Every structure is written in structure tokens, then in C-alpha cells.
Amino acid sequence: xxxxxxxxxxxxxxxxxxxxxxxxxxxxxxxxxxxxxxxxxxxxxxxxxxxxxxxxxxxxxxxxxxxxxxxxxxxxxxxxxxxxxxxxxxxxxxxxxxxxxxxxxxxxxxxxxxxxxxxxxxxxxxxxxxxxxxxxxxxxxxxxxxxxxxxxxxxxxxxxxxxxxxxxxxxxxxxxxxxxxxxxxxxxxxxxxxxxxxxxxxxxxxxxxxxxxxxxxxxxxxxxxxxxxxx
Numbered sequence: 001x002x003x004x005x006x007x008x009x010x011x012x013x014x015x016x017x018x019x020x021x022x023x024x025x026x027x028x029x030x031x032x033x034x035x036x037x038x039x040x041x042x043x044x045x046x047x048x049x050x051x052x053x054x055x056x057x058x059x060x061x062x063x064x065x066x067x068x069x070x071x072x073x074x075x076x077x078x079x080x081x082x083x084x085x086x087x088x089x090x091x092x093x094x095x096x097x098x099x100x101x102x103x104x105x106x107x108x109x110x111x112x113x114x115x116x117x118x119x120x121x122x123x124x125x126x127x128x129x130x131x132x133x134x135x136x137x138x139x140x141x142x143x144x145x146x147x148x149x150x151x152x153x154x155x156x157x158x159x160x161x162x163x164x165x166x167x168x169x170x171x172x173x174x175x176x177x178x179x180x181x182x183x184x185x186x187x188x189x190x191x192x193x194x195x196x197x198x199x200x201x202x203x204x205x206x207x208x209x210x211x212x213x214x215x216x217x218x219x220x221x222x223x224x225x226x227x228x229x230x231x
Contacts, residue, residue, distance in 0.1 A: 088130025
């Protein structure tokens with residue numbers, strides 16, 4: 001589905017990505033791991049057209065480089081940024097409805113689906129999003145993205161700052177996305193969640209992919225973990 005070749009990215013004159021290669025197949029969860037500053041979030045932004053990218057980003061055979069972010073989203077890619085980017089003055093339900101795209105086909109996800117997945121959002125549906133807890137805001141951002149009916153979801157640090165019980169809940173529902181046929185590119189620092197739910201793990205260092213393999217292979221490779229992941 002998603003095939004990236006020799007992706008370069010820049011912030012002004014600063015060269016951040018140095019020839020990234022990666023693929024995400026249908027119904028697959030791929031974890032993109034690495035320390036802060038390794039280029040993981042920049043990779044997500046380059047895919048979505050949020051930073052200047054060069055090289056090739058193919059989505060179902062169609063080149064994304066040069067397209068605007070809204071065009072990329074309408075092709076079936078969803079993006080959950082680390083900053084969450086909710087609309088704080090709008091209610092939970094209004095935030096969710098803003099995620100809908102005007103499409104002819106019947107969407108895969110409805111408001112009821114979101115409320116069944118995260119009952120806390122149903123309880124808070126008429127509450128302004130700005131007063132939600134961090135965990136609730138993370139649920140809301142994920143659900144708002146799903147309301148756009150994407151085929152692939154890029155999720156940047158979904159468990160950052162969340163309590164362990166909420167982390168488990170997020171992991172459970174990422175697996176549910178896979179069960180429903182979605183692909184997920186999961187950007188994470190926590191090895192635990194990545195090892196539990198991902199099909200493949202990629203490790204980034206200095207703006208390029210330095211390891212690719214199964215979670216089991218990564219766990220067995222102490223040298224890679226020490227050099228590129230452990231603090």
C-alpha cells in the first residue's frame with residue numbers, strides 16, 4: 001500500500017531525512033522506533049506533505065510527493081500527530097464530526113463505533129475538548145482521524161504521557177484497527193507496545209532506517225537496541 005524510496009526531507013537548509021526506505025502492507029502494523037531526533041516524526045510529516053520531501057512516496061501506486069496535505073488525506077491516509085491538535089473550544093462530538101469527509105461511499109466508522117470503542121467519549125460527548133485529560137484527548141484525536149475513513153493511519157507517539165491502563169487501552173484498539181483491515185504506521189519510543197502489537201519493527205537513527213525485522217528479531221538483537229534505542 002505505502003512504499004517509500006530514498007525519501008529526503010528538510011527543515012529550511014537542515015537536512016533531516018537521508019534516504020528513508022520503508023513499506024507498509026495492507027492490514028499490517030509497522031512500528032517505527034528510535035530516539036527523539038532520529039527522524040521518525042519528520043518521516044510522518046513528509047508522507048503527509050507537511051514538510052518539504054524529495055524522493056518517492058507511493059500510496060497504492062500514486063505519487064504523494066508534491067501533493068497538498070488535504071489531497072493526501074482524501075486519498076485514504078489518516079494522521080494522528082503527537083501534539084493531538086484537538087479543537088479545544090468545540091465539544092467532543094463536534095471534533096468527531098469535523099473528521100468526516102464528504103464521500104459517496106458508506107464510511108467504515110460511525111459515531112456509535114467511536115463511542116463503543118471508547119465509552120468515556122460518549123460520557124463526554126457534550127464536553128468541550130479542551131478540558132479533557134491527556135488520555136481522553138488522545139482517544140478523541142484517534143477517533144476523529146478514523147471518522148475520515150482512512151485505509152492507513154499514521155500515529156505519532158500515541159502513548160506519550162498516558163497512564164499504564166490507558167496505554168493498554170490504546171494498544172488494544174490499535175489491534176482492533178488491524179482486525180478491521182486498516183494498516184497502521186506506529187511511531188513509538190516504548191518498546192513494550194511495539195513488541196506486543198506490531199508485525200514488523202523499523203528502527204531509525206540519524207535520519208535513515210538502521211534496522212528492519214520482526215519484534216522477535218529486534219528483541220534478540222541487543223547491539224541494535226543498545227546503539228539506537230536505549231538511553
